[in-house]
Amino acid sequence: MASSVRPLARPWPPGMPVGALLFLLLLGPIPGVWCISELFFIKEPQDVTVTRKDPVILDCQAHGEVPIKVTWLKNGAKVSENKRIQVLSNGSLYISEVEGRRGEQSDEGFYQCLAMNKYGAILSQKAHLTLSRIEVGL
Numbered sequence: 342m343a344s345s346v347r348p349l350a351r352p353w354p355p356g357m358p359v360g361a362l363l364f365l366l367l368l369g370p371i372p373g374v375w376c377i378s379e380l381f382f383i384k385e386p387q388d389v390t391v392t393r394k395d396p397v398i399l400d401c402q403a404h405g406e407v408p409i410k411v412t413w414l415k416n417g418a419k420v421s422e423n424k425r426i427q428v429l430s431n432g433s434l435y436i437s438e439v440e441g442r443r444g445e446q447s448d449e450g451f452y453q454c455l456a457m458n459k460y461g462a463i464l465s466q467k468a469h470l471t472l473s474r475i476e477v478g479l
């Protein structure tokens with residue numbers, strides 16, 4: 342049907358100088374101009390109750406300009422990753438076998454995720470990980 346391809350969806354407004362288009366194109370990548378820098382949570386961790394040795398995933402998903410780095414805090418201190426506790430590539434925290442009721446090893450506590458990009462950082466709500474008490478008292 343159409344034999345020519347138009348570079349723009351709408352006709353170029355008559356009288357608008359080409360310089361204005363170039364200016365808009367240049368403006369695009371400038372941080373903050375189009376509010377692309379805003380960082381906010383799409384998913385925040387929720388309270389969970391788990392049984393010892395169960396796996397658990399705490400979700401955290403932030404929206405904003407990439408790269409976004411996600412770190413996790415437990416009771417306000419950075420969670421260190423190990424064989425059992427990992428931050429997944431999508432930002433969620435994965436604990437393969439929840440520990441509890443064994444001295445200081447307990448995973449119980451308040452978890453928060455911290456999302457950062459080059460413009461700033463945001464801290465999620467606190468989610469409490471509770472161990473189910475079924476086994477307690479034996």
Ligand SMILES: *[C@@H]1O[C@H](CO)[C@@H](O)[C@H](O)[C@H]1NC(C)=O
Nearest residue numbers: 384398400401402429431433
């Ligand atoms: C991240 O990936 C894990 C494992 O695939 C999944 O269970 C979890 O829901 C994901 N998190 C988000 C925020 O989508």
